[in-house]
Amino acid sequence: MTTRTALITGITGQDGSYLAELLLDKGYAVHGIKRRASLFNTQRVDHLYQDPHSNDPRLTLHYGDLSDTSSLTRIIADVAPDEIYNLGAQSHVAVSFEAPEYTADIDAIGTLRLLEAIRFLKFEEKTRFYQASTSEMFGHALETPQRETPPFNPRSPYAAAKLYAYAITVNYREAFGLFACNGIMFNHESPRRGETFVTRKITRGLANIALGLETCLFMGNIDALRDWGHARDYVRAQWLMLQQDCPEDFVIATGRQHSVREFITWAAEELGMMLAFEGKGLREIGVVTAVDKCRAPSVSVGDTIVRIDPRYIRPAEVPSLLGDPAKARRLLGWNPEITARQMCSEMVATDYAAARRHALLRDHGLALPVSIEG
Numbered sequence: 001m002t003t004r005t006a007l008i009t010g011i012t013g014q015d016g017s018y019l020a021e022l023l024l025d026k027g028y029a030v031h032g033i034k035r036r037a038s039l040f041n042t043q044r045v046d047h048l049y050q051d052p053h054s055n056d057p058r059l060t061l062h063y064g065d066l067s068d069t070s071s072l073t074r075i076i077a078d079v080a081p082d083e084i085y086n087l088g089a090q091s092h093v094a095v096s097f098e099a100p101e102y103t104a105d106i107d108a109i110g111t112l113r114l115l116e117a118i119r120f121l122k123f124e125e126k127t128r129f130y131q132a133s134t135s136e137m138f139g140h141a142l143e144t145p146q147r148e149t150p151p152f153n154p155r156s157p158y159a160a161a162k163l164y165a166y167a168i169t170v171n172y173r174e175a176f177g178l179f180a181c182n183g184i185m186f187n188h189e190s191p192r193r194g195e196t197f198v199t200r201k202i203t204r205g206l207a208n209i210a211l212g213l214e215t216c217l218f219m220g221n222i223d224a225l226r227d228w229g230h231a232r233d234y235v236r237a238q239w240l241m242l243q244q245d246c247p248e249d250f251v252i253a254t255g256r257q258h259s260v261r262e263f264i265t266w267a268a269e270e271l272g273m274m275l276a277f278e279g280k281g282l283r284e285i286g287v288v289t290a291v292d293k294c295r296a297p298s299v300s301v302g303d304t305i306v307r308i309d310p311r312y313i314r315p316a317e318v319p320s321l322l323g324d325p326a327k328a329r330r331l332l333g334w335n336p337e338i339t340a341r342q343m344c345s346e347m348v349a350t351d352y353a354a355a356r357r358h359a360l361l362r363d364h365g366l367a368l369p370v371s372i373e374g
């Protein structure tokens with residue numbers, strides 16, 4: 001059997017790293033696009049690195065950027081991929097309010113650039129295309145639970161850009177017969193989640209607080225409700241979508257919803273800290289009511305370890321998202337295997353281990369600064 005070839009944009013991100021693992025396991029030759037940065041930015045895929053001097057490495061990284069048509073077209077021409085997974089994006093909703101034009105360029109027009117490259121190279125018959133669409137397109141959702149069908153109601157420059165990418169993917173499927181699919185993915189997390197997304201900010205922040213590396217977690221809207229799954233489960237759905245007979249769009253979600261506050265409480269429990277919330281709105285605080293000293297030696301009963309900071313309240317919020325994955329279950333045979341609570345436990349364990357390494361260095365006078373800006 002000939003080796004299938006996949007190209008992943010965003011391979012250095014959370015999903016890109018899990019997807020690369022999955023495809024390598026399945027025997028694919030995997031190519032990824034990384035962008036130039038002033039520091040190494042391949043930590044999430046370093047464990048997959050294969051010496052390019054060795055015979056026939058199956059993972060190859062190429063420099064490129066979703067803003068740069070020529071690099072994208074050149075890489076696609078060289079690689080001639082059977083499957084392209086477009087995971088690259090400015091993916092932070094709050095940041096998109098600060099950098100709306102950049103977000104539109106990368107998330108919306110970047111997708112168009114890839115689709116046009118496929119057309120320009122006459123790869124319509126050869127190359128299947130996956131677009132990382134998002135539940136953020138539902139925004140202030142007009143129907144609950146959310147299914148594959150609009151209405152969409154985007155609430156951020158990120159969501160608006162992703163809505164264009166979704167629509168242009170559907171359009172190229174209908175107009176030019178491309179095998180192109182949208183995965184309308186609800187929030188998915190993991191120990192590899194970026195540190196400024198809410199779940200990771202919580203697990204990392206509380207682990208640091210437990211060991212005295214930070215004192216307080218500053219949060220935005222802790223009443224927000226999300227349908228959280230595990231990235232490892234979600235990349236499996238991405239691959240499945242491109243293995244079908246017909247290209248279609250799928251909602252990928254767990255069908256269960258939890259609040260940010262609940263996630264904070266779970267993470268605190270994992271660290272042996274009981275937490276009670278007092279006050280309301282911007283005055284709300286999380287106070288420790290009991291502590292298992294082994295896990296949280298730096299925390300005492302009565303400590304305030306969570307505060308609300310208006311800096312983290314968004315200009316327009318998406319208060320509640322809940323997906324219905326019935327179509328994915330029916331046609332892809334996809335089911336999430338990891339619950340949000342199990343995922344929280346895994347994330348806390350990983351962040352606690354990292355905090356312990358930091359604390360050990362600190363205790364030997366070798367303290368390294370811990371980045372806490374969320």
Ligand code: NDP
Binds near residue numbers: 037086
């Ligand atoms: P991450 O933020 O972890 O990864 C984003 C990736 O895109 C990184 O590899 C990043 O590179 C790369 N990237 C950013 N800008 C550019 C650019 N200009 N050119 C090329 N690459 C770029 O996101 P996730 O892995 O969590 O998400 C993957 C995709 O799925 C994204 O498109 C996201 O919007 C979408 N999505 C994510 C969901 C989630 O809950 N995780 C849910 C729904 C959709 P670098 O490492 O250098 O920063």
Ligand code: GDR
Binds near residue numbers: 218
């Ligand atoms: P989201 O994820 O915006 O849903 O986008 P994020 O984890 O950033 O926020 C989830 C919810 O938590 C609230 N929140 C905070 N969020 C952050 N980041 N920091 C805080 O301090 C904080 N306090 C409360 C937010 O207001 C929000 O309601 C993610 C990204 O991965 C997108 O790329 C993806 O498309 C969607 O999920 C589905």
